[in-house]
Amino acid sequence: xxxxxxxxxxxxLGQIHRRHRSLEFRxxxxxIDASVPAExxxxxxxxxxxxxxxxxxxxxxxxxxxxxxxFTPTYGSWMNLWSATGRGPD
Numbered sequence: 022x023x024x025x026x027x028x029x030x031x032x033x034l035g036q037i038h039r040r041h042r043s044l045e046f047r048x049x050x051x052x053i054d055a056s057v058p059a060e061x062x063x064x065x066x067x068x069x070x071x072x073x074x075x076x077x078x079x080x081x082x083x084x085x086x087x088x089x090x091x092f093t094p095t096y097g098s099w100m101n102l103w104s105a106t107g108r109g110p111d
Contacts, residue, residue, distance in 0.1 A: 023049040025065075027057075043075035050081060050088075062087045 023046065024035040034056055038045040057063050067073050067090060082088050 025049075025053050041072060043072050043077045046072040047077055047081055050078070054085065054088075059087075062089060064089045064091060066091045066093065068093050 023038070023041075024033055026033055034049075034052060036045070036049045036052065038048075053063060065088060072078065073090065082090065
């Protein structure tokens with residue numbers, strides 16, 4: 022599953038795929054690109070997942086400078102954070 026959150030509108034975009042290769046991830050990025058108004062920047066927070074490291078995704082992102090990629094630290098996903106603190110999402 023790939024999911025994106027629009028915090029302003031509380032809207033979630035999601036796709037479920039049998040496989041999670043760069044091709045499926047690129048389809049998801051296409052959905053985000055089509056759904057977000059062109060004048061807005063898009064910030065992607067990507068957990069530890071290798072799909073974004075392929076040449077296909079690098080080329081896709083290079084053509085779209087409004088997309089900004091941020092990564093969670095290794096073993097630093099929000100699920101690990103919640104279990105470490107004993108708290109869930111607020």
